Amino acid sequence: APVRFNTAPADKPWHADVWYGALNPGDFTESIIDPASTTIEDEQIVGFTVGRKLFDLGYGFSFGLGVLGAHRIDEGGFELGMPMTVTFDGFPWRERLPTKLAICVGPSFISEITPTEKRKDDDNQGSKFLNMFSPEIEFGVPDTDWSGFFRLHHRSGIFGLIDGVSGGSTYFTFGVRHRFGLGDELPWK
Numbered sequence: 123a124p125v126r127f128n129t130a131p132a133d134k135p136w137h138a139d140v141w142y143g144a145l146n147p148g149d150f151t152e153s154i155i156d157p158a159s160t161t162i163e164d165e166q167i168v169g170f171t172v173g174r175k176l177f178d179l180g181y182g183f184s185f186g187l188g189v190l191g192a193h194r195i196d197e198g199g200f201e202l203g204m205p206m207t208v209t210f211d212g213f214p215w216r217e218r219l220p221t222k223l224a225i226c227v228g229p230s231f232i233s234e235i236t237p238t239e240k241r242k243d244d245d246n247q248g249s250k251f252l253n254m255f256s257p258e259i260e261f262g263v264p265d266t267d268w269s270g271f272f273r274l275h276h277r278s279g280i281f282g283l284i285d286g287v288s289g290g291s292t293y294f295t296f297g298v299r300h301r302f303g304l305g306d307e308l309p310w311k
Contacts, residue, residue, distance in 0.1 A: 133303040134267060135186075139171040141297025143275055145238060150276050150292045154257070160294075165238065166195040167275065167293045173207065182212020188226070190254075192275075199234035201277075203254045220262030220269065230254035230277050239277070242289025249285040252277045260299065267301040 145165035146153050153160050173188025190203035205226035213221045232239075235248035242248075258273035273295045279287025 134301045135175040136304060137171075137173050137175075137299050137301045139173075139271070139297050139299045141169050141171070141271075141273065141275075141295045143167045143273075143293035143295030146274075146292045146294055147238070148292075150255075150274070150278065150290070153274060153292055153294075162294065165197050165236075167192050167201075167295065168195060169193065169201070169275075169295075171205070173205070175209070179208070182210050184209050184211070190230075194232075194236060197234075197236040197238060199232055199236065201230060201232045203230040204228045205254060205256065218264065220260075220264060222260040222262075222269075224258045224260065226254065226256040226258065226273075228254050232277070236291065238291050239287075239289065242291065243279070244288045245286065247287070248289075249279060249287045252284055252287060252290060253280050255280075269299045269301075270296065271299055272296050 145163045146160050147163050148160045169190060169192030171188050171190045173186050175184050175186040178184050186207045188205045188207060190205055192201040205228040207224050207226045209222050209224040211222040215221065230252050232250055235250060239248035240246050255276045256273050258271050260269050260271040262269035275293040275295045276290060278290030279285055282288045
């Protein structure tokens with residue numbers, strides 16, 4: 123039998139997520155290289171994402187777009203983002219345990235520049251508009267439309283390329299995702 127790399131049904135290209143996380147005060151690169159040495163602070167974030175897989179790129183890769191909204195509970199303010207996502211789901215065990223790796227990149231706007239983002243910027247300024255870069259891993263429940271994920275929700279100026287901002291913020295987040303289609307019926311019927 124031929125190998126199917128994208129196991130998500132074609133009639134369910136949409137997803138809706140809810141997620142929660144806590145601030146990592148350290149450097150984003152250190153969070154990836156040595157996550158065991160990172161710490162968590164009291165600042166928390168809660169958010170939602172709605173997105174759609176647009177097309178397959180081949181070899182288990184796909185491309186999608188989304189809209190993200192978040193509230194920074196302790197630091198105040200809301201965040202809006204538009205992540206572009208490249209996802210890989212071509213793992214050999216995907217039939218037993220649906221697994222996906224994704225990289226989300228896109229513009230991010232925050233209503234108030236947070237103290238954390240000011241502190242991490244070399245000029246102590248920060249910026250309302252920054253880039254969002256969020257790697258994630260997702261594990262699905264077999265034979266359902268539900269999954270859970272872990273994501274590093276990161277905003278930064280890409281080493282000073284955006285508004286001269288050299289720092290940003292990183293939250294360790296986890297969430298629940300539901301996949302659905304938008305045909306003649308509403309997805310919750």
